[in-house]
Amino acid sequence: MDKRELIEKINKLKKEKNAIILAHCYQNIEIDYVADFVGDSLGLSQLAAKTNADKIIFAGVYFMAETAKILNPAKKVYLPNISGCDMADMINLEQIKKFKEKNPNIPTVCYINSTAAVKSECDICCTSSNAIEVVKSLNTNEVLFVPDRYLAGWVEKNLPNVKITAYQGYCPTHFKISAEDIINKKNENPNAIVLSHPECRDEVVEISDFVGSTTQMMKYCKESKNKEFIVATELGVVQRLQRDYPDKKIIPISKEIFCPSMKENTLEDILYTLENENNEIKVDENIAKKAINCIDRMLKI
Ligand code: SF4
Numbered sequence: 001m002d003k004r005e006l007i008e009k010i011n012k013l014k015k016e017k018n019a020i021i022l023a024h025c026y027q028n029i030e031i032d033y034v035a036d037f038v039g040d041s042l043g044l045s046q047l048a049a050k051t052n053a054d055k056i057i058f059a060g061v062y063f064m065a066e067t068a069k070i071l072n073p074a075k076k077v078y079l080p081n082i083s084g085c086d087m088a089d090m091i092n093l094e095q096i097k098k099f100k101e102k103n104p105n106i107p108t109v110c111y112i113n114s115t116a117a118v119k120s121e122c123d124i125c126c127t128s129s130n131a132i133e134v135v136k137s138l139n140t141n142e143v144l145f146v147p148d149r150y151l152a153g154w155v156e157k158n159l160p161n162v163k164i165t166a167y168q169g170y171c172p173t174h175f176k177i178s179a180e181d182i183i184n185k186k187n188e189n190p191n192a193i194v195l196s197h198p199e200c201r202d203e204v205v206e207i208s209d210f211v212g213s214t215t216q217m218m219k220y221c222k223e224s225k226n227k228e229f230i231v232a233t234e235l236g237v238v239q240r241l242q243r244d245y246p247d248k249k250i251i252p253i254s255k256e257i258f259c260p261s262m263k264e265n266t267l268e269d270i271l272y273t274l275e276n277e278n279n280e281i282k283v284d285e286n287i288a289k290k291a292i293n294c295i296d297r298m299l300k301i
Pocket of ligand 1: 026061084085086087088113171172173174199234259260261262
C-alpha cells in the first residue's frame with residue numbers, strides 16, 4: 001500500500017470507528033497527516049476529553065497513553081507500539097516510595113513524564129511549561145522532584161529560595177546535547193536565537209536565549225521577529241517548525257537528537273491498531289484515582 005492509500009484508509013476507518021488519533025510532536029512527521037491533534041502530552045489528553053470519540057489511538061509513549069486513559073476513563077485508549085519513555089522508566093512504584101521514605105514530610109512534585117503508578121504516590125504533577133508555577137504554588141521552601149533532575153535544576157534556578165531534592169532521572173535524548181554543540185552552532189549562525197528544552201543539561205540551559213517546553217518553543221518561534229533559530233530539542237519539533245515556518249531558518253542542534261521510542265510508531269502500525277484494536281491501555285482503578293488527584297491539583301493552579 002502506498003502512503004496516500006494508507007492515509008486514506010486510516011482517515012476512513014477512524015471515522016467509522018469514532019476514533020481520534022493523537023500525535024506527540026516527537027512522532028514521525030508523516031503521522032500528522034492522520035492526526036486529529038498534534039502537540040504536548042497533557043494538552044493532547046485534555047483535547048481528547050473535549051471530544052465525543054469512543055476510542056483514542058495515542059501515537060506516543062506509554063505514560064502518555066496512561067495519562068489519556070486517566071483523563072478519559074470512558075474512552076478506550078490504544079498505543080500502536082508498547083514503547084516506554086526512558087526517563088519515566090527510571091523510577092517505579094517501589095523507588096518512589098523509597099525516595100519519599102528517605103526524605104519524609106516533603107511535598108513531592110512529579111513531572112508529567114512519569115508512570116501512573118509514580119503519579120499516584122506524588123502530591124502534584126507538573127509539565128515543562130508550568131513546573132516553576134507549580135512549585136511556587138506550594139508555598140514551601142523544600143520539595144522533592146521526580147524523575148527529571150534537569151527540569152528540577154531549571155526550577156531551582158528560577159526559585160532560588162526553594163531547596164529541591166531531585167530524583168536522578170534524566171532524558172537520554174536531551175542529555176546528548178552538550179554546551180559545545182550549542183557554541184559550535186552559534187559560531188556558524190551568529191544571528192540565531194538558541195531555544196532549548198528544560199530537559200537539557202544545566203550547561204546547555206545556561207547558555208540558551210530561551211528555555212521552554214515544546215509548545216512554548218514553537219510559540220516563541222512563531223511570534224519572534226527573528227529569522228534564525230537553533231533548536232536544542234528532539235528532531236520532530238525541528239521538522240515541524242521547518243514545515244510550518246518556511247520563511248525562517250530553523251537549525252537543528254544535530255540530526256542525531258531523536259527519541260528512538262517516539263519514532264517506533266508508523267502509519268502502518270496505526271492502521272493495524274485501528275483495525276485490530278490491539279494494545280489497549282488500562283490503568284488500575286486505585287492507581288488511577290490517586291494519579292488523577294495529582295494531575296487535578298496541578299490543573300487547579
Ligand atoms: S524524548 Fe526523552 S523524555 Fe521524551 S519520551 Fe523520549 S526519553 Fe522520554
